[in-house]
């Protein structure tokens with residue numbers, strides 16, 4: 019984009035409208051009054067590329083790529099500090115997750131963002147049986163950055179694992195199958211339906 | 226002062242009887258101070274006590290009453306007696322409550338009380354009961370200058386209260402600035418949308434009101450007189466001059482737009498699609514709901530509003546203040562576009578969005594809900610970009626320089642008050658001898674008037690109201706809203722301080738009430754604010770006057786003119802009774818019936834000055850009765866102690882302090898003198914605006930007097946005291962006591 023085309027697009031409502039249509043609680047974005055309380059309240063704020071206040075301004079400034087490709091909203095730990103403090107009562111946490119979801123759906127989310135990777139693993143793990151298999155999730159996390167790294171981390175965690183085993187906090191058999199909800203196919207059906215509804219919504223706004 | 230008969234009444238209540246020897250006080254009153262009737266009472270403010278005094282007034286012919294009990298600020302109603310002069314000796318707050326109840330302190334505490342009794346009896350001896358200003362024929366008509374929202378509201382309110390009103394409007398129509406707006410900022414819940422402009426409704430009401438006369442295309446060619454009897458010469462454009470009498474004047478002369486041509490960076494002069502808020506509203510009014518077009522007739526897709534254009538800026542030629550309405554006005558104007566077509570992009574670039582008023586925040590949210598973008602940023606430049614405009618700015622949230630392309634740019638330029646001639650800029654007060662020429666005359670100011678006068682007052686001190694700050698005709702914003710420094714003339718609306726229409730309407734209602742109050746007070750021959758109800762007024766002894774003109778120059782309220790023989794001519798109804806003229810007069814010929822050079826001067830001469838060897842210094846404290854004296858009273862209430870050597874005399878205003886008091890005190894052997902007045906200068910708290918300042922200037926010259934007496938300059942100190950200085954005021958007294966201990970007693974004791 020040339021500088022001028024960018025200028026023509028800047029501070030237009032178009033991206034804001036897109037966010038309102040596609041992002042959970044997105045129609046709150048315009049209500050932010052830029053006080054910065056959220057950014058100051060977020061325990062992780064200093065590590066964000068763009069803390070919530072900035073994200074909202076970027077949306078209003080029409081910076082679509084910068085927002086959707088950002089790792090920022092993936093940093094949210096759902097502590098709800100910002101929501102509790104925002105004088106304009108924006109559901110900030112929800113918007114952060116909504117933006118992350120939307121970016122993921124568009125395939126714009128940063129591929130190697132660790133919390134994004136974790137989120138995907140978590141989702142896979144959970145949707146298989148309807149229960150989180152902590153052992154599998156933990157092990158898959160160890161190996162997230164490659165086999166050698168995985169072995170090293172696993173060895174480091176071994177004493178902890180043994181202790182948990184002794185106190186019946188860990189069942190190695192879980193790795194092979196593990197427990198789940200009674201009606202797995204029912205769960206699958208629910209998730210499928212939910213996805214359909216989401217896609218339908220998207221189609222509507224795309225049209 | 227034919228048959229003066231003084232009654233001194235000494236109270237024993239509130240612990241006075243235990244702490245003080247009241248029999249001795251009675252003796253002091255009788256023997257030293259020569260009171261004719263002296264009585265003690267165990268509870269003076271009780272019904273029996275009051276009755277005792279009233280009977281003496283009725284049967285014994287007592288016409289001067291000295292109440293020796295609590296502070297003059299306490300029990301004021303109980304101790305009000307008609308037709309006689311009353312004064313108070315402050316034995317409770319001023320003596321027993323500021324002294325420890327110990328055996329060692331007993332003697333000095335009694336000394337203090339003895340002196341206060343002497344002082345009270347002496348003071349009342351030199352007072353006479355004030356009789357109202359005789360000049361009480363008055364007219365109830367009220368003149369409103371300016372027919373905008375403020376002026377019309379003031380007129381309607383005064384008329385509703387039963388006072389005939391005349392509006393003088395310079396232009397050919399009522400409505401003022403607001404008349405050019407398409408719609409108004411909402412004044413009603415839910416504060417979500419622009420409301421119909423209030424102006425048409427106001428005009429209809431004014432026109433329907435038979436109690437209101439309107440002069441259009443008219444100005445005041447001259448205004449004479451004083452509250453109750455102003456005479457306005459109303460000059461109609463190419464028409465006759467009508468003379469009318471008025472009791473009070475409300476100046477609602479409004480504002481004009483700051484000239485956007487002064488700010489070349491915003492491209493106002495070079496680009497037709499850069500407009501001011503006023504112009505945009507005029508465009509909207511013309512379109513009346515049809516889509517707004519650019520000047521070259523194209524559709525508007527993008528509008529940028531730039532806030533604080535040349536405002537809240539300390540750059541040369543800019544307005545340092547916030548005009549208060551423009552953020553709301555921009556929100557309103559952005560809604561003109563959004564309500565017509567939500568696809569038009571509107572961006573308000575601000576540094577701080579200020580939305581005052583009950584509905585301000587709601588209106589802001591409503592703007593956001595409608596999709597108006599609000600961007601915290603600073604605009605550096607607006608330039609042409611093809612046939613559109615490029616707004617270059619720094620986004621302060623995203624911390625980057627950026628550009629937005631727009632079809633129309635709206636500038637929020639500020640309000641400049643129509644406050645007439647800055648009389649203080651053209652005539653500096655003649656505080657210095659240098660400005661008085663050889664014949665003792667003050668040179669008339671020979672400066673050209675920079676702007677047209679609004680009131681054309683025939684006052685000696687200049688044709689318009691003095692400005693306070695930034696050219697606004699205001700007085701003390703918190704303590705005395707509406708008051709100007711010309712009694713009976715009140716300002717309202719944006720000439721007083723920046724405000725929007727709703728605030729102006731509230732403001733105008735207040736101004737109407739003040740004007741009514743002024744009319745009524747003038748009719749009763751008594752003072753308006755802040756000594757409301759005071760019947761005394763200054764008079765001068767013509768034979769003694771040297772025509773030095775100090776009083777006419779220093780009166781903070783322009784109350785004194787000159788008569789044909791160049792003697793001061795007091796306009797009682799304009800006077801606020803501060804006594805600044807009395808303090809100014811070098812030959813001491815100005816006095817009030819109950820407050821004069823003698824009522825204070827004789828008190829300080831009648832205080833007992835023990836000789837050097839008794840080691841009992843005396844500190845004279847002249848304390849402003851508005852703030853410093855109450856602070857000292859409250860010190861007493863809070864049990865804060867101060868030196869038993871202090872003798873405190875309340876004064877109406879520090880401005881009323883005549884230098885002779887200081888010289889007399891020094892000559893009679895006082896060891897120190899403290900003057901306590903209100904804060905002066907730009908953020909003044911002086912109830913008489915300039916009194917404290919003038920006193921400080923006069924006192925800066927007292928060093929010469931001290932030098933000629935070979936006295937140390939530390940012996941005289943002048944302070945600014947706030948009513949909250951409950952700890953500080955006593956401390957300053959104690960500091961003086963310490964200083965005296967260091968430098969030694971005055972050599973002037975006899």
Ligand code: SF4
Pocket residue numbers: 056059060061062063070093094095096097098099100101110111114
């Ligand atoms: S909920 Fe998310 S955005 Fe809000 S403070 Fe916590 S981590 Fe930050």
Ligand code: SF4
Pocket residue numbers: 049050051052053054055056057070071074103104105106107108110
């Ligand atoms: S706390 Fe709320 S209003 Fe303030 S910047 Fe954050 S989102 Fe905006």
Ligand code: SF4
Pocket residue numbers: 763779780781782783784785795799800801802803804805806807
């Ligand atoms: S100086 Fe004060 S007391 Fe004297 S005329 Fe002016 S207002 Fe009245």
